[in-house]
Amino acid sequence: MHRILLLPGDGIGxxxxxxxxxxxxxxxxxxxxxxxxxxxxxxxxxxDAKGTPLTDEALERARGCRAxxxxxxxxxxxxxxxxxxxxxxxxxxxxxxxxxxxxxRPAAVFPALVDASTLRREVVEGIDLLVxxxxxxGIYFGEPRGQAWVNGRREARNTMVYDECEIARIARVSFxxxxxxxxxxxxxxxxxxxxxxxxxxxxxxxxxxxxxxxxLEHQLVDSMAMLxxxxxxxxxxxxxxxxxxxxxxxxxxxxxxxxxMLPSASLGEAGIGLYEPVHGSxxxxxxxxxxxxxxxxxxxxxxxxxxxxAPDAANAVRDAVADALASGARTGDLVxxxxxxxxxxxxxxxxxxxxxxx
Ligand code: NAD
Numbered sequence: 001m002h003r004i005l006l007l008p009g010d011g012i013g014x015x016x017x018x019x020x021x022x023x024x025x026x027x028x029x030x031x032x033x034x035x036x037x038x039x040x041x042x043x044x045x046x047x048d049a050k051g052t053p054l055t056d057e058a059l060e061r062a063r064g065c066r067a068x069x070x071x072x073x074x075x076x077x078x079x080x081x082x083x084x085x086x087x088x089x090x091x092x093x094x095x096x097x098x099x100x101x102x103x104x105r106p107a108a109v110f111p112a113l114v115d116a117s118t119l120r121r122e123v124v125e126g127i128d129l130l131v132x133x134x135x136x137x138g139i140y141f142g143e144p145r146g147q148a149w150v151n152g153r154r155e156a157r158n159t160m161v162y163d164e165c166e167i168a169r170i171a172r173v174s175f176x177x178x179x180x181x182x183x184x185x186x187x188x189x190x191x192x193x194x195x196x197x198x199x200x201x202x203x204x205x206x207x208x209x210x211x212x213x214x215x216l217e218h219q220l221v222d223s224m225a226m227l228x229x230x231x232x233x234x235x236x237x238x239x240x241x242x243x244x245x246x247x248x249x250x251x252x253x254x255x256x257x258x259x260x261m262l263p264s265a266s267l268g269e270a271g272i273g274l275y276e277p278v279h280g281s282x283x284x285x286x287x288x289x290x291x292x293x294x295x296x297x298x299x300x301x302x303x304x305x306x307x308x309x310a311p312d313a314a315n316a317v318r319d320a321v322a323d324a325l326a327s328g329a330r331t332g333d334l335v336x337x338x339x340x341x342x343x344x345x346x347x348x349x350x351x352x353x354x355x356x357x358x
Contacts, residue, residue: 001034002308005065007058007094010044010087011281012344013071015289016296019348020069023317024300026352031304031313038065042094043073043087043281053090059097062272067307068094069300070276075283096136100266100274101166102173103135103245104302107252107262112325116257116334119229124255126233130181131252132174133245135266137166138196140242160196162241167203173267174239175211181236183214188224188240188248200241221248228252253278260292260333263299265306273307275299285332289343292331294321297351320355327354 006021008014021037028035040046040058047053053073062068073087083089094100108128109117117124142159149155171187178185187204189197201218208216219227221244228235228251240248253262262278277295285291298321305314329350332341342350 001036002066003036003038003064004303005062005068006037006039007042007062007068007070008039008045009042009071009073009281010075011072011283011286012291013043013073013281015071015286015291015344016277016293017069017071019293019344020296020300022348023297023320023351023355024069024303026355027300027304027313027317028308028310030316030355031310033304033308033310033313042070042090044075044078046090047078047081047085047087053085053087054093059094062094062098063270065272067272067303068274069296069303070274071296072277072279072281074281075286092140094274095266096141098272098274099136099268099270100272101134101136101269102170102267103131103133103249104173104177104265104267104306105131105133105249105252105262105278106302107131107249107256109256110261110322110325112322112328113257113261113334117255119232119255123230123232124257127256128182129232129235129252130177130237131245131249132170132177132237132239133249134162134166134170134241135245136242137162138242160194160241160243162196162199164199164203167200168207169269171204171207171239172210174237175207175214178214178237179211184236185211185214185216186224186235186238187216187218188221188238188244189218190221190244191218192220196241204239224248225251228255249278258292258333260295260331261298262295263302265299265302267306271307273303275303275307289345290332291344292333293344293348294331294351297321297348316355317351320351323354324350 139160142161191197259279301317
């Protein structure tokens with residue numbers, strides 16, 4: 001029996017997590033894998049009920065689980081709170097405490113959705129890339145940080161810092177991923193101005209020596225931002241630090257069409273994985289059964305693959321999603337406003353029926 005912790009969070013988080021759980025349970029059941037679900041609060045929901053975006057008890061419970069399935073956190077209700085007590089802090093804390101250093105964000109285009117992208121069909125066709133972002137280091141966590149008065153002026157600083165072990169372990173994840181894919185790693189950096197990037201270059205090259213079957217190339221982050229729009233299907237695995245990865249993974253997300261389609265996994269050395277859709281809590285459509293549950297369902301597929309070692313069950317879920325889309329069903333985010341669409345629950349029902357009929 002594997003323990004799975006559900007962290008539904010805020011906005012559409014509870015809606016999409018509930019649907020992802022149904023699909024996860026069905027796929028695991030079909031594969032003979034037993035799951036036991038628990039639920040904890042995170043984000044704004046936890047602030048309202050417990051006064052903090054993540055309680056110590058929730059964190060302890062997470063430590064005892066095989067994997068965590070999260071919805072989304074945040075919303076206008078908590079927007080005016082100080083940065084270090086906001087809903088996002090719950091997410092940052094759980095990533096840091098569980099040392100979830102590797103964020104994997106696949107961006108692939110389902111054939112049925114090629115025309116959902118703002119880019120031309122011929123540019124989008126065949127996109128199948130994986131952004132591997134370092135998640136627990138770099139400028140988002142480096143010290144010193146903060147604001148101060150210096151010589152009568154307001155000044156603010158953040159620090160970008162990485163040591164060689166942090167770089168080597170994320171590089172390793174990217175090469176191992178590439179080995180199971182098209183065997184190309186593109187390391188994204190800003191080594192022409194940043195010493196931190198120069199160390200990344202050196203360490204990534206060193207790790208590459210253990211993966212002679214994988215090709216390594218380096219790309220400046222500013223060029224990469226352009227190349228992702230020009231020829232996205234050329235890339236396989238993109239590995240980079242926290243800041244560049246944050247930006248590039250959202251760019252990669254948008255070129256595939258809807259945010260409602262994109263899953264992610266955050267993995268660490270303790271063996272616990274956190275799975276969540278890339279999108280936020282979408283307060284504008286929360287509580288209306290209008291959310292696209294597919295990003296959460298595809299996150300559950302990543303959970304099957306990475307935490308439960310069930311790649312066949314994961315692929316069955318992905319195929320069921322592709323079948324549901326191929327049948328023409330669309331949630332509101334995937335169609336023009338005047339086009340027919342179905343709700344969150346109905347889309348999950350359809351995926352479940354496709355899963356059952358495979
Ligand atoms: P968002 O991703 O919540 O929404 C952006 C747009 O995409 C909205 O129009 C929304 O309706 C739509 N959308 C997003 N997911 C969808 C889905 N599954 N189905 C259909 N439509 C979908 O981003 P935002 O509006 O910038 O942020 C809203 C809140 O979410 C903020 O409080 C933000 O801080 C938070 N947020 C949380 C996370 C997270 O939990 N990981 C990530 C990003 C934003």
